[in-house]
Amino acid sequence: MTTDARPQSTPQTIEMMVNMGPQHPSTHGVFRMVLQVDGERVTGMESVIGYLHRGTEKLAEGEMYRQVITLFDRLDYLANFNNEHTFVMVTEKLMGVKPPERAEFIRVILLELNRIASHLMYYAAFGADTGVFGTTFMYGFRERERIQAVFEAVSGARMMHNFMRVGGVKNDLPANFDAMMGDLMPVLERGVRECDDLLTTNEIFLERTQGIGVISAADAVNLGLSGPNLRACGVPYDVRRAEPYSIYDKLDFDVPVGARGDCFDRYLVRMEEMRQSLRILKQAMKGLPAGPVMATNVPKGLRPPKGEAFVCTENPRGEFGVYVISDGKDRPYRLKIRGPSFVNLMSLPTMMRNAYIADAVVILASIDIVLGDVDR
Amino acid sequence: MTTHGAQPPTPAVTASYPELEAALKEALAGVPYTSEYILDELVVTLPPEHVLSACRVLKDHPRLAFDYLRCISGVDWVANLQVVYHLWSMSLRHKLVVKVNLPNDNPRVASVIPVWRGADWHEREAAELFGIVFEGHPDLKPLLLYEGFEGYPLRKSFAQGVKPGREAEAAEKPRKAVRPPAEKPPEKGEGAP
Numbered sequence: 001m002t003t004d005a006r007p008q009s010t011p012q013t014i015e016m017m018v019n020m021g022p023q024h025p026s027t028h029g030v031f032r033m034v035l036q037v038d039g040e041r042v043t044g045m046e047s048v049i050g051y052l053h054r055g056t057e058k059l060a061e062g063e064m065y066r067q068v069i070t071l072f073d074r075l076d077y078l079a080n081f082n083n084e085h086t087f088v089m090v091t092e093k094l095m096g097v098k099p100p101e102r103a104e105f106i107r108v109i110l111l112e113l114n115r116i117a118s119h120l121m122y123y124a125a126f127g128a129d130t131g132v133f134g135t136t137f138m139y140g141f142r143e144r145e146r147i148q149a150v151f152e153a154v155s156g157a158r159m160m161h162n163f164m165r166v167g168g169v170k171n172d173l174p175a176n177f178d179a180m181m182g183d184l185m186p187v188l189e190r191g192v193r194e195c196d197d198l199l200t201t202n203e204i205f206l207e208r209t210q211g212i213g214v215i216s217a218a219d220a221v222n223l224g225l226s227g228p229n230l231r232a233c234g235v236p237y238d239v240r241r242a243e244p245y246s247i248y249d250k251l252d253f254d255v256p257v258g259a260r261g262d263c264f265d266r267y268l269v270r271m272e273e274m275r276q277s278l279r280i281l282k283q284a285m286k287g288l289p290a291g292p293v294m295a296t297n298v299p300k301g302l303r304p305p306k307g308e309a310f311v312c313t314e315n316p317r318g319e320f321g322v323y324v325i326s327d328g329k330d331r332p333y334r335l336k337i338r339g340p341s342f343v344n345l346m347s348l349p350t351m352m353r354n355a356y357i358a359d360a361v362v363i364l365a366s367i368d369i370v371l372g373d374v375d376r
Numbered sequence: 377m378t379t380h381g382a383q384p385p386t387p388a389v390t391a392s393y394p395e396l397e398a399a400l401k402e403a404l405a406g407v408p409y410t411s412e413y414i415l416d417e418l419v420v421t422l423p424p425e426h427v428l429s430a431c432r433v434l435k436d437h438p439r440l441a442f443d444y445l446r447c448i449s450g451v452d453w454v455a456n457l458q459v460v461y462h463l464w465s466m467s468l469r470h471k472l473v474v475k476v477n478l479p480n481d482n483p484r485v486a487s488v489i490p491v492w493r494g495a496d497w498h499e500r501e502a503a504e505l506f507g508i509v510f511e512g513h514p515d516l517k518p519l520l521l522y523e524g525f526e527g528y529p530l531r532k533s534f535a536q537g538v539k540p541g542r543e544a545e546a547a548e549k550p551r552k553a554v555r556p557p558a559e560k561p562p563e564k565g566e567g568a569p
Contacts, residue, residue, distance in 0.1 A: 049520065050520035053521065055529060057505075057530060058529055058530055058534075059536070219493075221466060222494060223494045224492065225494075235466065242469060243471075309414075309417075310417065310446075319446065321446055321447050321462070336447065338447040343494060345497075346493075346494055346496055346497050
């Protein structure tokens with residue numbers, strides 16, 4: 001008896017389910033995509049999240065307000081200062097505390113430095129996901145590390161700073177901060193320029209990002225997209241302008257918007273935002289007043305009066321909202337976190353319509369998610 | 377790439393409240409709602425059966441135009457459950473909080489996905505963590521917790537740090553760790569070879 005090598009039945013083209021993640025280098029953490037593909041085309045997709053869920057909201061109900069700040073460091077771990085700041089702001093709103101002006105300036109300096117550090121990280125990973133592995137990581141991390149060093153000098157920690165306080169900041173800036181920033185600013189300016197030169201006009205990069213992962217402004221607003229992703233669609237919504245907080249109403253900066261809402265526009269908006277952040281930093285460093293860094297009327301035990309408040313701020317990834325309900329005790333009665341990555345990720349299936357499998361990685365990277373923020 | 381630099385500074389959101397209240401009164405005529413101010417926010421409480429129709433009006437009415445859903449939060453008030461919607465209008469730049477109270481024994485409310493698609497995961501999260509049923513949601517399956525998780529962890533009756541089925545065991549143990557008394561640090565030179 002001879003074996004016949006021909007197939008027993010006629011092969012047919014069928015739709016297939018492809019699983020990506022949760023352990024996949026392009027998912028930026030533990031995120032799983034289930035793709036329904038027809039050949040190379042993605043015909044449907046589902047996001048599976050929750051692998052990093054730590055129950056921050058429940059944990060916060062058992063911690064005192066002062067302790068909750070540390071939990072916020074661990075949400076979006078690439079924008080620690082921004083997270084802390086939002087929680088501190090909402091507590092200040094409940095208690096009617098106003099931080100001194102120097103503290104507000106210090107906060108804004110750190111927030112904008114953190115925004116640049118976060119966008120550099122985005123640049124590094126986005127380049128890697130479009131196929132420029134290694135190079136962009138080196139460039140992005142080179143400058144980011146310099147910022148990280150400043151953070152360490154200011155707060156004592158590279159990442160989990162625990163620096164913002166209700167009514168101000170933990171301590172004043174180090175004595176040589178001016179000199180440090182004097183060194184850092186030209187380095188960042190050069191760094192952003194070099195990053196720009198490396199990718200923005202690169203033919204292969206353009207091919208991989210232009211017209212890919214398009215989302216319309218109407219869809220984006222309806223899906224709750226925010227931050228650079230929303231602005232890339234042409235919607236000039238920036239919380240720093242829409243509902244100015246801290247000292248942002250006194251600062252001069254532009255809100256860059258894109259036109260097409262594709263991966264390339266999302267990239268361009270972030271590159272421009274880094275330059276705008278540098279502009280803000282210059283103004284904040286120039287205007288940095290002398291004085292105390294903590295309000296004097298903040299009690300040791302924080303007990304906000306009965307009530308509730310919702311505050312949202314412009315984080316590097318978008319609108320970060322915190323909703324706190326206080327029942328007059330020293331721990332929040334309820335704390336809800338609106339993570340920008342969590343909400344932005346809902347737009348992924350819309351952006352992924354009719355994309356190629358290879359583009360799925362680029363589209364995901366262009367949203368710039370942090371899983372600590374998605375899963376909370 | 378265009379930049380929007382010369383945007384006028386936004387007037388305080390609170391400045392528009394009298395106008396907003398008038399518009400609400402007109403748009404929600406026939407809906408028995410109550411409104412109050414909490415700090416700088418206008419809070420409207422709706423009966424559960426009117427949520428979907430009222431939200432449609434809130435989004436479509438030209439003087440309200442709440443096109444952006446910021447957040448949906450569940451709250452456990454022990455006596456009842458509550459769903460809180462934080463809304464924002466991109467064009468008119470004002471905000472509103474909408475609240476709905478639901479009974480503990482059968483918390484059901486209409487899903488607002490037909491109005492804002494971005495409600496999807498917020499509702500799945502509230503359903504999973506509070507046990508609130510959002511009627512009309514296309515796929516109300518668990519989002520964050522692992523498969524087979526029992527209970528609704530964000531309810532107040534769900535004790536923190538206690539696994540389901542081991543409540544009795546946890547009640548015997550004190551929650552706070554007892555710290556041993558601090559030892560006196562050895563004096564300099566003492567015990568050195």
